[in-house]
Amino acid sequence: MINFLLNKWLYLFLTFILTISVYYIIYTLNTLNNDSDKINNTFIPTVENVNYIQLEHAKAHLWFEELLSGDDSNKISDILKSYDQIEKKIITTNNLLKYESELYPSIINILESHSELKKLLLLRYKNQTKGMTGTISDQKFDSKFLKLLAASEKLNNIINISLNNAITRMETFKIRLAILLFIFIMLLLIITVKYISFQSSYKQKLIDEVKKKTTDLRKAKELAEDSSKTKSEFLANMSHEIRTPMNSIIGFAEILNKKDTSDEYKLITKNILNSSKSLLIVINDILDLSKIEAGKMTIIKESASLTEMFMEIENIFILKSEEKGIKLFFDIDDNFPNYLLVDISRIRQILINLLGNAIKFTPANGKVVMTARLENKSDNHINLFISVKDTGIGIPQNELSSIFEAFIQKDGQNNRTFGGTGLGLSISNKLSKLMNGTINVVSEENIGSEFTLQLDDIEIDNSNTHKTVESIDTNMEIAGATILIVDDIQMNRTLVSLLFEDHDVNLIEAENGQIALDVLQDTSVDLILMDIQMPIMDGFEATNIIRQDNSLKSIPVIALTASVMKEEVQAILDHDFNDYLEKPINTKLFYLSIKKHLSKFIVT
Numbered sequence: 001m002i003n004f005l006l007n008k009w010l011y012l013f014l015t016f017i018l019t020i021s022v023y024y025i026i027y028t029l030n031t032l033n034n035d036s037d038k039i040n041n042t043f044i045p046t047v048e049n050v051n052y053i054q055l056e057h058a059k060a061h062l063w064f065e066e067l068l069s070g071d072d073s074n075k076i077s078d079i080l081k082s083y084d085q086i087e088k089k090i091i092t093t094n095n096l097l098k099y100e101s102e103l104y105p106s107i108i109n110i111l112e113s114h115s116e117l118k119k120l121l122l123l124r125y126k127n128q129t130k131g132m133t134g135t136i137s138d139q140k141f142d143s144k145f146l147k148l149l150a151a152s153e154k155l156n157n158i159i160n161i162s163l164n165n166a167i168t169r170m171e172t173f174k175i176r177l178a179i180l181l182f183i184f185i186m187l188l189l190i191i192t193v194k195y196i197s198f199q200s201s202y203k204q205k206l207i208d209e210v211k212k213k214t215t216d217l218r219k220a221k222e223l224a225e226d227s228s229k230t231k232s233e234f235l236a237n238m239s240h241e242i243r244t245p246m247n248s249i250i251g252f253a254e255i256l257n258k259k260d261t262s263d264e265y266k267l268i269t270k271n272i273l274n275s276s277k278s279l280l281i282v283i284n285d286i287l288d289l290s291k292i293e294a295g296k297m298t299i300i301k302e303s304a305s306l307t308e309m310f311m312e313i314e315n316i317f318i319l320k321s322e323e324k325g326i327k328l329f330f331d332i333d334d335n336f337p338n339y340l341l342v343d344i345s346r347i348r349q350i351l352i353n354l355l356g357n358a359i360k361f362t363p364a365n366g367k368v369v370m371t372a373r374l375e376n377k378s379d380n381h382i383n384l385f386i387s388v389k390d391t392g393i394g395i396p397q398n399e400l401s402s403i404f405e406a407f408i409q410k411d412g413q414n415n416r417t418f419g420g421t422g423l424g425l426s427i428s429n430k431l432s433k434l435m436n437g438t439i440n441v442v443s444e445e446n447i448g449s450e451f452t453l454q455l456d457d458i459e460i461d462n463s464n465t466h467k468t469v470e471s472i473d474t475n476m477e478i479a480g481a482t483i484l485i486v487d488d489i490q491m492n493r494t495l496v497s498l499l500f501e502d503h504d505v506n507l508i509e510a511e512n513g514q515i516a517l518d519v520l521q522d523t524s525v526d527l528i529l530m531d532i533q534m535p536i537m538d539g540f541e542a543t544n545i546i547r548q549d550n551s552l553k554s555i556p557v558i559a560l561t562a563s564v565m566k567e568e569v570q571a572i573l574d575h576d577f578n579d580y581l582e583k584p585i586n587t588k589l590f591y592l593s594i595k596k597h598l599s600k601f602i603v604t
Contacts, residue, residue: 015191017183017187022184031169047160049089049092050093050110053086053090053093056082056085056086056089059082080118083118086114087114087118090110090111093110109147238287241562242562243562243582243583243584244489244492244562244583246279246283246584247492247583247584248492248495249272250273250276250277250280251495251498251499251584251587252495252498253272253273254273255495255498255499256272257269257273285424285427288427288431292427292430292431292434297430297434299343299346299435300343301459302341302342303339303340304339304341304342304344305338305339305340306340306342306344307332307338309347309351310332310370313348313351313355313370314328314330316352317355317359321359324359324364325364326359326362326365326367327366327367327368328359328367328368329367329368329369330369331372332371332372333373333374336374337382339460340382340459341458341459342435342455346434347453347455349427349428349431350428350432350453351370351386351388351453353425353428354388354428354451354453355368355370355388357424357425357451358388358389358392358449361449362391363392366390366392368388369387369388369389370386370387370388371385371386371387371389372386373385380459380460380462381457382458382460383456383457383458384453384454384455384456384458385452385453386452387450387451387452388451389448389449391447391448393445394444394445394449395441395443395449397443397445400441400443403425403441404425404428404439405426425439435455436455436456437453437454437455439451439453440452440454476603477502477602478500478504478594478601478603479503479505479601480505481505481526481527481598481601482506482508482523482524482525482526483500483505483506483507483508483525483529484510484519484520484523484527484529485507485508485510485529486515486516486528486529486530486539486542487509487511487531487560488512488531488533488535489531492531492560492583493509496529496560496585497509499585499590508523508525511534512534512542513530513537513538513539513541513542513543513545514537516530517537517542517545520546520552525555526555526598527556527594528546528556528557529558530542530543530557530559530560531559531560531561532560532561532562532563533561533562533563539559540571540575543559543575543577547576556578556597557578558577558578558593559572559577559579560581560583560585561581561583562583581593
C-alpha cells in the first residue's frame with residue numbers, strides 16, 4: 001500500500017513538472033517567435049528605413065547647399081521630390097513603430113523635423129518662383145537638418161540597443177529551451193521507464209494472482225470433487241442400508257398377504273405393506289432429490305407408449321379417488337402416436353406426484369381432471385402438454401414462486417391431515433428440466449390448482465421395433481432347477497427362498513462370493529441370484545471369476561442390488577450380469593426375470 005501511494009505521488013509530481021515544462025516550452029517558443037518577428041518585421045526594416053531617410057536627407061542637404069550657392073536654381077524641385085520619398089519612408093516607419101513605446105517618440109521627432117524642413121523648402125520654392133531670394137537662411141535650415149539627424153541617430157541607437165537585447169534574449173531563450181527540452185526528454189524517459197517498470201510489476205502481480213487463483217480453483221475443484229465423491233458414496237451407502245431392510249419388510253409382508261389367513265391378519269399385513277410402500281416413496285424421493293442435486297440423475301429415452309402409461313396411472317388412482325369421493329377424469333388426445341422416445345419412468349413419476357397431490361388436497365365431492373394433448377405435431381416430433389386440474393384448497397399467490405422448492409409446503413397446511421414431505425413438486429420440477437421441459441402452475445386459494453407439464457420436441461418412434469411388456473404369470477410352476485442364492489444377510493436369503501416355496505426347486509445359500517465359488521466347484525446350478533455388496537468377496541468379483549471359468553460362465557447370474565445409483569447400475573451392466581433386480585424386490589419383475597432365465601424348467 002505504501003509503495004502504491006509513493007508511486008502515485010511520484011507520478012503526480014512528475015506529471016506536474018512535465019506540465020510546467022510543456023507550458024514553459026510553449027511560452028519560450030512563443031517569445032522567440034515574437035522576438036524573431038520584431039527583428040525581421042520591425043527592427044531590421046526600421047534600420048533600413050532610417051538609413052534611407054538619413055541618406056536622402058544628406059543628398060537633399062547637399063542639393064540645398066548648391067541651391068544657396070546659386071549653382072543650380074532648379075535643384076529645389078529635386079529636393080522636394082526626394083522629400084516626398086523620405087516622407088513615405090517616415091510614414092512606413094511610423095506604422096512599424098506605433099506599438100513600440102521606446103521607439104515611437106524618435107520617429108515622431110524625425111517626422112516633425114522633416115515637416116519643418118519641407119516647409120522651409122516649400123517657402124523657398126514659392127519665393128524663388130516669385131523672383132524673391134534670401135528668405136531662407138542656411139543657418140536655419142542647417143539647424144533643422146541637424147535636429148533631424150540627431151533624432152534619426154537617437155532612433156538608430158535605440159533600435160540597435162533593442163535589436164541587441166532581442167538577439168541576447170533569443171540566445172538566452174534558446175539555451176533555456178534546450179535545457180527545458182532536455183528536462184522534458186529526461187522526464188519522458190523517467191516516466192516511460194517507470195511506466196514500463198510499473199507495467200512489468202503489474203503484469204507480474206497479475207501473473208501471481210492468476211497463479212494463486214488457479215491454485216485456489218484447483219483446490220476448490222478438488223474439494224468439490226471430494227465432496228461430490230463423498231456425497232455419492234453416502235448416497236450409495238444410504239440406498240443400500242435403507243433398501244436392504246425395506247426389502248425384507250415389503251417382501252415378507254407380500255408373502256404374508258398371500259397366505260390364507262384371517263381377515264384381521266390380512267388387514268394388518270395390508271397396512272404394513274401400505275406403510276412400507278409410503279415409506280419407500282419418501283426414501284426414493286429423498287434419494288432422487290440427492291441424485292439430481294449431485295448431478296447423478298440421468299434421463300434414459302426408450303420407445304414407450306404414453307397411452308398405456310395413462311391407462312396404468314388411471315388404474316393406480318381410480319380406487320383411491322373413489323375411496324375419497326372424488327370424481328377423476330382423464331381427457332387424452334386421440335391422436336397420440338403409438339410410441340415415443342421418452343424416459344417413461346420419469347414422466348410417470350411426475351404425473352403420479354401431480355395426481356397424488358391433486359387427490360390429496362381435493363376434498364370429498366371434488367373433481368380432478370388430467371388432460372393430455374399434442375401441439376405442433378409433425379412426422380417426427382411432437383410437443384406434449386399434460387395438465388392436472390383440481391378443485392382443491394389451492395395455493396396463495398404469494399406462495400406460488402416457492403412451491404417448487406424442496407421441503408416447502410403451503411403455509412398453514414395441516415401435515416397430520418395431508419402428510420407429505422414437500423419433495424414431490426421439487427423433484428417433478430427438476431425432472432422436467434432434465435427432460436428439457438417445464439412445469440407451470442395456476443392456482444387460486446379455495447378454488448383449485450392446475451399444474452401443466454410441457455415437454456417440447458419429443459421424437460416419435462417410427463421404427464416398428466418396440467419393447468413389449470411380457471405377461472407375467474405368478475402362478476407358473478418351476479420344477480427341477482437348482483438355484484444359488486448369494487447374500488450376506490440371512491433375512492434376504494430367507495425372503496428369496498419363500499418366493500420359491502410353491503415351486504419344486506433346489507435352493508442353495510451362500511453368505512458371500514467366496515462361499516458361492518466354493519459351492520460351484522462341487523455343485524451344478526442353473527441360476528445364481530447374486531447380491532452386490534458383501535464382505536470378503538462382493539458380487540462383482542465373484543461374477544468376474546465365474547465368467548472366466550469355462551465350466552461356469554454359461555450360468556445365468558441375476559444381480560440383486562439395494563443401490564439405485566447410476567454408477568453401480570452401470571457397473572452391473574459392465575460386469576456381464578444377465579439381469580439385475582432392485583431391492584425391495586418387485587415380485588412381478590422377479591418372476592419375469594426367473595421365467596426368462598429358467599424357461600426350460602417352467603412346467604406347462
